Amino acid sequence: MMNFWAVSTEILILALMVAALAMDLILPKEGTRRGIAYVVISGLLATLVYTFGLYHTGPSMTFFGGLFIADNYALFFKQLFIVGMLFSVLFSMDYVEKYIESPGEFYTILMSALLGMCVMASANDLLTLFIGLELMTISFYVLVGQRMDDKDSGEASVKYLIVGAGSTAVMLYGISLVYGASGSLDFVVICRSLQMFFSIGLAGVVLVMIGFFFKLSVIPFHMWAPDVYQGAPTPITALLAMGSKAAGIAVFMRVLYTAFPLLGAYWLPVLAVFAAICMVGGNIMAIRQTDVKRMLAYSSIAQAGYMMCGIVSADIAGMKAVMFYAMLYVFANVGAFAVLTCVETMRGGTTHRHMTGLAQSAPILAAVMTISLLSMAGIPPTAGFSGKIYIFTAAVERGYLWLAFVGFVMSMISVYYYLLVAKAMYRDLTPEEEAENTAVKIPFAVRATVLLSVIATIGTGIYPELLASLTNLASQTFMR
Amino acid sequence: MMDIFSLSAVDILNWSVHIGLTHFLLLAALLFSIGLYGLLTRRGIIPTLMCVELMLNAANINLVAFNHYRPVTDFSGQLMAVFSIAVAASEVAIGIALAFRIYRERGSVNIDELNHMKG
Numbered sequence: 042m043m044n045f046w047a048v049s050t051e052i053l054i055l056a057l058m059v060a061a062l063a064m065d066l067i068l069p070k071e072g073t074r075r076g077i078a079y080v081v082i083s084g085l086l087a088t089l090v091y092t093f094g095l096y097h098t099g100p101s102m103t104f105f106g107g108l109f110i111a112d113n114y115a116l117f118f119k120q121l122f123i124v125g126m127l128f129s130v131l132f133s134m135d136y137v138e139k140y141i142e143s144p145g146e147f148y149t150i151l152m153s154a155l156l157g158m159c160v161m162a163s164a165n166d167l168l169t170l171f172i173g174l175e176l177m178t179i180s181f182y183v184l185v186g187q188r189m190d191d192k193d194s195g196e197a198s199v200k201y202l203i204v205g206a207g208s209t210a211v212m213l214y215g216i217s218l219v220y221g222a223s224g225s226l227d228f229v230v231i232c233r234s235l236q237m238f239f240s241i242g243l244a245g246v247v248l249v250m251i252g253f254f255f256k257l258s259v260i261p262f263h264m265w266a267p268d269v270y271q272g273a274p275t276p277i278t279a280l281l282a283m284g285s286k287a288a289g290i291a292v293f294m295r296v297l298y299t300a301f302p303l304l305g306a307y308w309l310p311v312l313a314v315f316a317a318i319c320m321v322g323g324n325i326m327a328i329r330q331t332d333v334k335r336m337l338a339y340s341s342i343a344q345a346g347y348m349m350c351g352i353v354s355a356d357i358a359g360m361k362a363v364m365f366y367a368m369l370y371v372f373a374n375v376g377a378f379a380v381l382t383c384v385e386t387m388r389g390g391t392t393h394r395h396m397t398g399l400a401q402s403a404p405i406l407a408a409v410m411t412i413s414l415l416s417m418a419g420i421p422p423t424a425g426f427s428g429k430i431y432i433f434t435a436a437v438e439r440g441y442l443w444l445a446f447v448g449f450v451m452s453m454i455s456v457y458y459y460l461l462v463a464k465a466m467y468r469d470l471t472p473e474e475e476a477e478n479t480a481v482k483i484p485f486a487v488r489a490t491v492l493l494s495v496i497a498t499i500g501t502g503i504y505p506e507l508l509a510s511l512t513n514l515a516s517q518t519f520m521r
Numbered sequence: 522m523m524d525i526f527s528l529s530a531v532d533i534l535n536w537s538v539h540i541g542l543t544h545f546l547l548l549a550a551l552l553f554s555i556g557l558y559g560l561l562t563r564r565g566i567i568p569t570l571m572c573v574e575l576m577l578n579a580a581n582i583n584l585v586a587f588n589h590y591r592p593v594t595d596f597s598g599q600l601m602a603v604f605s606i607a608v609a610a611s612e613v614a615i616g617i618a619l620a621f622r623i624y625r626e627r628g629s630v631n632i633d634e635l636n637h638m639k640g
Contacts, residue, residue, distance in 0.1 A: 175608045179611055179615060192627075193638055199619050199632070207573055207576070216601070217583035217601075220588075221546075221583060221591065224587075267638075
């Protein structure tokens, strides 16, 4: 007897996807496609509310003989993806209307990417992991190339496809070796198999981890990320930074903790070193970027490094910190990218030059951008501060003092390039610039998005208990 | 020189080496290496996609061989291979579509010319 309640979230998202596709066919060809956006937004909102009812304290529901598990941990990440997707659709309606040729398909593929992320978060078997991962990445290949008027978009898409397909192949080869060593694709059986300690199993673990490093754009496997982030349509860049990365972190953590925990002595030090490289490299390379999207790409590499610090702790506190951080990173990203999307729609670009004078023409946007960037840097009273405290205390408690120290120093350095953007927005203008500084019309949806994101960022920073209790529940039921 | 067409099936069986798991793994490793080498050196989009296919199929050979030779009760390895073939097909479909687009925009599908974004 199959328990379809376990996949109810996915069924709802699939229904939304079909609805978006059907509406695109039914609506008149020349008409606007805004209706699809409204349907998608309300559907996602309903799904988000519904998922709160799925939290539980007893045993978790599974589907298809344990291939798929709907535990609190997966639920938390699903909510994170839904929140990110909801806001991205909300703030990008004008952008989509202006730049995307076929919005109906755009929304449909967005939903399929979301479905892939949700399947990944629930994966309890290498097969489910692979399917979810590919559903998400293949959808993103298409989404990255959605701007037909922009050559960079096509270029980014090709780069993403080639690197992504190559890393998929590496990961699949690793999966095949793990399967050969343990004789199963099930995480629990892999964990119990002592043959994983043979060289073939270890080689498999290494290849699987390299595959994940590509997907999470960990240095030195990051070459694709800056170009893809810069070339992709801005809402898609936002989703790559928060959704795709969080999905990768979610499934990476589950694989490490449930499938390879006995090999921890091998992968923990490696992961710690890569986390440090990520934090140092990402922050240093972000300094000299003048395109804000590209800067946020390097910054997202650094953020992956911070989150890996939490994974290295490998206990309830570390896991909780990672989940907390991933969620507040979504809030900060929503704010920053909503502003960027609005600026790009009005002024045609996202470099520092395009941001100049935003404080005069659109003070709300400039303020939101600054607060979001400060949250990414970890300045109190924003949520980023509490997130970093959780992560670094968890790391210090497990004896990674040096890692926390690197993270602390690099967060201080990151303030510099985040404030460069603030400087561009707030500095005094020359008379010529003053004349050019056209007013930015802020649509209502963007206004709502940025206000909600700022409330979430500052609210979580001042009163983190609400989110912390949710992450507590998820991580404690996971580790049990 | 021996005429191989005049041999009976029994003769071939007697002479042939016993094919075991190791041979499949070696074949897969070889295919994977060729694919990886091509991925790193070839400059066109289409050859690059073919190299990725080689790498994916190397993993498929591994999965099926392990499923056959290891004491596994179910068909999970073969199932995984079937799924990965489907995934590879969709990946290539999108890759070809992108190659068309790039060719229309730039008149060539050389990866080295995709260098507009830098920094």
